[in-house]
Amino acid sequence: MAEKKTADKSAEKGPALPSAEVLDRLFVTVQARKGADPETSYTAKLFSRGTAKIAQKVGEEAVEAILEAVRGDKTALAAESADLLYHLLVLWADLGLDPAEVWTRLAQREGISGIDEKKSRKS
Ligand SMILES: N=c1c2ncn([C@@H]3O[C@H](COP(=O)(O)OP(=O)(O)OP(=O)(O)O)[C@@H](O)[C@H]3O)c2ncn1[C@@H]1O[C@H](COP(=O)(O)O)[C@@H](O)[C@H]1O
Numbered sequence: 001m002a003e004k005k006t007a008d009k010s011a012e013k014g015p016a017l018p019s020a021e022v023l024d025r026l027f028v029t030v031q032a033r034k035g036a037d038p039e040t041s042y043t044a045k046l047f048s049r050g051t052a053k054i055a056q057k058v059g060e061e062a063v064e065a066i067l068e069a070v071r072g073d074k075t076a077l078a079a080e081s082a083d084l085l086y087h088l089l090v091l092w093a094d095l096g097l098d099p100a101e102v103w104t105r106l107a108q109r110e111g112i113s114g115i116d117e118k119k120s121r122k123s
Pocket of ligand 1: 026029030033040041042043044057082083086
């Protein structure tokens with residue numbers, strides 16, 4: 001009965017907010033665009049222009065996100081952050097890097113202070 005109640009309660013909260021799982025879904029889409037028509041797929045256009053161009057776009061989007069952050073514009077920062085993450089996924093796919101390798105590194109760092117981590121490198 002409690003389970004039923006919990007289920008009802010969660011239904012009251014409305015649709016679940018998007019989560020970081022969108023990154024994994026997006027990576028599948030990006031990978032699927034390898035070899036697609038650059039005329040109909042922006043991702044395929046990036047792949048056709050090569051690693052250096054993709055890397056340049058990641059840099060450009062990072063700078064655009066930084067500028068919006070410095071301007072204090074959260075809405076624009078969200079949009080530029082989405083552009084940055086998308087182009088970073090394209091760069092990973094171009095190099096054959098699975099996102100799980102990045103998620104693993106982040107998980108391994110959980111609970112370890114960045115200050116302590118840096119000190120451990122010096123000792
Ligand atoms: N998340 C994105 C995404 N974010 C940004 N962009 C595109 O990135 C481009 C950035 O444009 P810019 O003006 O910054 O640069 P540019 O047009 O490359 O021109 P230059 O850099 O050469 O000046 C725009 O065309 C955006 O639409 C994206 N394109 C695609 N996706 C995702 O990828 C999926 C597949 O898209 P296609 O590959 O186009 O089918 C889409 O359904 C989305 O989920």
